[in-house]
Amino acid sequence: MSEKYKTPRTTELEFGGLLGAVCLPVILPLTVLYLLLAVRTFDGGILNFPPPLPSLPELWCPTSFLFVVGWVALQALLYLLPLGKITQGMVLRDGSRLSYPINAFHALLITSGLVFCCVLAGLPLGYIYDYIIPLAVSAGLLALCLSFFLYVKSLCAPQSALAPGGNTGNHFYDFFIGHELNPRFNSFDLKYFCELRPGLIGWVVINLAMLMKETELRGSPSLAMILVNVFQLLYVVDALWNEEAVLTTMDIVQDGFGFMLAFGDLTWVPFTYSLQAHFLVRHPQELTMFSAFGIISLNVLGYLIFRCANSEKNLFRRDPTHPNIAGLETIPTATGKRLLVSGWWGFVRHPNYLGDLIMALAWSLPCGFSHVLPYFYVIYFAVLLVHREARDEHQCLKKYGLAWQQYCQRVPYRIIPYIY
Numbered sequence: 472m473s474e475k476y477k478t479p480r481t482t483e484l485e486f487g488g489l490l491g492a493v494c495l496p497v498i499l500p501l502t503v504l505y506l507l508l509a510v511r512t513f514d515g516g517i518l519n520f521p522p523p524l525p526s527l528p529e530l531w532c533p534t535s536f537l538f539v540v541g542w543v544a545l546q547a548l549l550y551l552l553p554l555g556k557i558t559q560g561m562v563l564r565d566g567s568r569l570s571y572p573i574n575a576f577h578a579l580l581i582t583s584g585l586v587f588c589c590v591l592a593g594l595p596l597g598y599i600y601d602y603i604i605p606l607a608v609s610a611g612l613l614a615l616c617l618s619f620f621l622y623v624k625s626l627c628a629p630q631s632a633l634a635p636g637g638n639t640g641n642h643f644y645d646f647f648i649g650h651e652l653n654p655r656f657n658s659f660d661l662k663y664f665c666e667l668r669p670g671l672i673g674w675v676v677i678n679l680a681m682l683m684k685e686t687e688l689r690g691s692p693s694l695a696m697i698l699v700n701v702f703q704l705l706y707v708v709d710a711l712w713n714e715e716a717v718l719t720t721m722d723i724v725q726d727g728f729g730f731m732l733a734f735g736d737l738t739w740v741p742f743t744y745s746l747q748a749h750f751l752v753r754h755p756q757e758l759t760m761f762s763a764f765g766i767i768s769l770n771v772l773g774y775l776i777f778r779c780a781n782s783e784k785n786l787f788r789r790d791p792t793h794p795n796i797a798g799l800e801t802i803p804t805a806t807g808k809r810l811l812v813s814g815w816w817g818f819v820r821h822p823n824y825l826g827d828l829i830m831a832l833a834w835s836l837p838c839g840f841s842h843v844l845p846y847f848y849v850i851y852f853a854v855l856l857v858h859r860e861a862r863d864e865h866q867c868l869k870k871y872g873l874a875w876q877q878y879c880q881r882v883p884y885r886i887i888p889y890i891y
C-alpha cells in the first residue's frame with residue numbers, strides 16, 4: 472500500500488480523551504444496569520441510590536447469554552441472505568469504495584414473522600421482561616468480547632484501513648474509540664451490521680415483550696404502551712427502510728469500530744431506548760384521548776422534520792441535480808462539494824437533530840410527569856446530539872473552511888431556531 476494512503480496519527484482526542492476512554496467502558500455498563508434496576512423498583516425513582524442490588528443468579532444466566540448470541544447469529548444470517556440490492560459506500564481515502572447489502576428491512580420483516588410464529592406457538596415473550604437484566608449483562612459481555620476482538624484484528628490491519636480518529640497509538644483510547652474504520656470478513660462488514668440490525672430490531676422486540684407483559688398483568692395493553700410501541704416501531708422501520716442513508720453518517724464514514732459503537736449498538740440502544748415501555752409495565756398511566764392526540768401530533772411533527780431534512784441532504788449528496796431539490800440555494804466549497812443554505816438546512820444547521828429531539832420528547836410524554844426515569848432518553852439524547860453536533864461542526868470546519876464559516880453566518884442556529 473502506497474505511503475500516501477497511510478492514516479495519519481490522531482492528535483485531537485474526543486470523549487474526554489484518555490480519561491474518558493478508561494472510565495466510560497466502566498461507567499456506561501453500570502449506567503445501563505442502574506437504569507434497569509431503578510425502572511423495576513416499585514417507586515421507579517432514579518434518585519434512590521443504590522437501587523436494590525441483584526444476586527449473582529439474577530445478573531448472569533447462561534441461557535440468556537445463549538439467547539443473545541443466537542439473536543445476533545440470526546441477524547447475521549439474515550444479513551447474508553441474497554435479498555435486496557448491493558450498494559456502494561462513500562469513497563475511501565485510497566479512492567476505493569466498499570459494497571454493502573441493503574436488506575435490513577427484509578431482516579425486520581423476516582424477524583417479525585418469526586416472532587409472530589413464536590407468539591402463536593405460545594412462547595411467552597413476556598419472559599424477556601423477567602430476564603431483562605441477565606439479557607443486558609449478556610449483551611454487554613458480548614459487546615466487550617467483540618471490542619477486544621476488533622482491537623486485536625485492527626492491529627493486523629493495513630495502515631490505510633485505520634480510522635482517522637482512532638489512531639493515537641494509545642491502546643486504551645484506540646480500543647475505546649475504534650482503531651479500524653471498516654473491519655470486515657470478506658464482504659461481511661461488522662460495523663455496518665451492528666449499526667442497525669441486532670440493536671434496533673432487538674429494541675422493538677423488547678418493546679413488544681413489555682407490551683405482552685403488561686397484557687399478561689392487566690388483561691390488555693394501555694394506550695400509553697401502544698403509543699410508545701408504535702412511535703418507536705415507526706422510527707426503527709424508517710431507519711431500516713432508509714438503510715442506505717447510514718452509509719453517509721459519521722458512524723460509518725468517520726468513526727472506527729471499537730468499544731463505543733459496539734457497546735452502543737448491542738447494549739445501550741436496545742436496553743436503554745426501551746426504558747419507556749419497561750417503565751409502563753410497573754407504572755401504568757392513564758392517557759386521555761386529548762393528550763394522546765397532542766402527543767401523536769408532536770411525534771408526527773418531529774418525524775416530518777427528521778425525515779424531510781435527512782432525505783433532502785441524502786438526495787443532495789447522492790444526486791445534486793435531482794429535480795426535487797432543483798430550487799434550493801447552495802454555496803460552493805473548495806472540495807468541489809456544495810452546502811445547502813436553503814430548505815431544511817437553511818432553517819437550522821442540524822434540522823434532522825431537531826426532529827429527532829421532538830420525537831424523543833413525544834416518546835416520553837405517554838409516561839406522565841410523576842417520574843424522571845422515562846425522560847432519561849430525551850435528556851441523554853439532547854446531550855448526545857449537542858456533543859455530536861459540535862463534533863460534526865468541527866469536522867466540517869476542517870473540511871470546508873471559509874465556506875463553512877459563510878454557512879454558519881447565513882444559518883446562525885445549530886439545532887433549535889432562536890435558542891441554540
Ligand code: NDP
Binds near residue numbers: 787827
Ligand atoms: P448528519 O446526517 O446530520 O450528517 C452531517 C453531515 O452532513 C456533515 O458532516 C456534512 O457532511 C453534511 N452536511 C452538513 N451540513 C450540510 C449542508 N448544509 N448541506 C449539505 N450537507 C451538509 O449526521 P449524523 O450521522 O449525526 O445523523 C444522521 C441521523 O441519525 C440524524 O437524523 C440523527 O438525528 C440520527 N441519529 C440518531 C441517533 C440515535 O441514537 N437515535 C444517534 C445519532 C444520530 P458532508 O458534507 O461530508 O456530506
